[in-house]
Amino acid sequence: MDDKRNLIAAILLSVAILIGWNFVAEKFFPTPEKPDVTTTVAGANGAPATAPAAQGQPSGLPAPGVTAATGVAQAVRPVEAVLAEGNRIPIETPKLAGSINLVGARVDDITLTKYRQSIKKDAPPVRLFAPGGTKAAYFASLGWSAQGIEVPGPNTVWTASGDKLTPATPVTLSWANGTGQTFRIEYAIDDNYLITAKQTIANGGDAPVSTSSFALIDRFGKPSDPHEADSWTIHVGPTGYLGGKSVFDIDYDDVEEAEGRSVRYNSAGWLGFTDKYWLAAIVPSSGERVTAAISSPAANNYQSLFARDFTQIAPGKQVTTTSRIFAGAKEFYTLQRYQDDLGITRLSNAIDWGWFEFFEVPIFKLLDWLFKQVSNFGVAIMILTLIIRLLMFPIAQKQFASMAQMRVVQPKMKALQERYKEDKPRMQQELMKLYKDEKINPLAGCLPILIQIPIFYALYKVLMLTIEMRHQPFALWIKDLSAQDPAMILNLFGLLPFTPPSLLSIGLLAVILGVTMWLQFRLNPPPTDPVQEQVFKLMPWLFMFIMAPFAAGLLLYWITNNILSIGQQQWMYRKYPALKAAAAK
Known part of the structure; x- marks a missing residue:
């Protein structure tokens, strides 16, 4: 009964995130303009509008005594x-x-x-x-x-x-x-x-x-x-x-x-x-x-x-x-x-780089240099992803080694949890002692995810802010990597004359993102907690909705990262057979 309640709570939480994310994203992570923008900084074609107030010399200059005449309001013209x-x-x-x-x-x-x-x-x-x-x-x-x-x-x-x-x-x-x-x-x-x-x-x-x-x-x-x-x-x-x-x-x-x-x-x-x-x-x-x-x-x-x-x-x-x-x-x-x-x-x-300028500027410089070498911004993003994965390879090795060790000691952990299920503090003490004796770091699996967060945010800022990335194409239907994927499923990839609402604006890149994340999770050993297992099954499709309105370049980065992770996991499984056996079981 408790498992069912936990599962229902997890599903409700996932739905709340799915719906609420759009409101949060509009405020904190605005999506770029669609590729068919036709307005200018100074207005579209100078079309007439409501007459402006006086436009002319300044009123109230900061230096004492500085004054100037203010122009007279006039009709607006093209x-x-x-x-x-x-x-x-x-x-x-x-x-x-x-x-x-x-x-x-x-x-x-x-x-x-x-x-x-x-x-x-x-x-x-x-x-x-x-x-x-x-x-x-x-x-x-x-x-x-x-x-x-x-x-x-x-x-x-x-x-x-x-x-x-x-x-x-x-x-x-x-x-x-x-x-x-x-x-x-x-x-x-x-x-x-x-x-x-x-x-x-x-x-x-x-x-x-x-x-x-x-x-x-x-x-x-x-x-x-x-x-x-x-x-x-x-x-x-x-x-x-x-x-x-x-x-x-x-x-x-x-x-x-x-x-x-x-x-x-x-x-x-x-x-x-x-x-x-x-x-x-x-x-x-x-x-x-x-x-x-x-x-x-x-x-x-x-x-x-x-x-x-x-x-x-x-x-x-x-x-x-x-x-x-x-x-x-x-x-x-x-x-x-x-x-x-x-x-x-x-x-x-x-x-406006913000607080993380020290990290975002190097990401921009590297991405800009790669773009100048390969002349395709999408390929530059993929190479950047590969470089990041190579730099993180030692950390990933420790992550997989830790996962393998965790699976090896899983029976001991189960025994401790069963023995001290009525004494939670004692159970935690015994688990920590087990980790220490077996030389296991239970947080090792979280480190790659934590490192990805600032990298993803830096790439988001680079794509959204830098003029060098504006209107850069990749291939096929992706004509602007700084804008949302235009090939949306609900409007038949642009054939129908309407733009789906943000919650349902699922493009091909978002679908590929969900599929690659699902494949990546399939290769991971399933969690022992059934609620966590259900949440992990939902997560790829949840992220498919969340990431759909973002710039296509961000989705390309994540897809490439998922594919490289799948390849790396396959290689690591060969190195750690215990982990592969546990996943298969």
């Missing part, structure tokens, strides 16, 4: 219509395309030509920045605040010295206020994603002037894709190296709810907004003293900005400050190079 108005300097690099708006000197048009919105061959490139007045305006701009003189504002029309901004041809924008002060912004860009902007104010007047320069990123709206939202494992939203630490604990809602709708810092290495794969950030000169803020000046409008202290400029003198704008993909080695070569403090932390 991106293409706004870009067609002209007054722009084209941007062209190996990885970027876009333009600088001469009205306001804004960098407000950036597309990432290396990356597509989806795996479709004709998918447009990812748009990062979009002009003000579009559905999801997102741009960077530079400016000044001053006392007693006119400074350029959001509607100022600048004059350009060149026709195109490229890595070989910088462009200088200039404007004079009519009272003796001339303002210049010299834009230069590298082959990747970094724009360097030198701001100069020359005082040609008769009296000294007091000025402060600033840089900002203005963003309207949050990511619309739920898979791009902030989660426990992946930070999306305001970020930076602020106040002497990397900031991952502030989201858009926190900024809106903060006092004065602003979170301020007395120092900044860099700051901006991060999406899962993309980053827009402003960077002061290394070691420069600035104050910074992340704010929400209006509903659904967010800004990250820094400002310098006010400086007196004597007649006939000029002051130049240098800022940088990062607008691009969070490529690990690109961020690392900017961090090391330019002294941008912890820029590589724009990738």
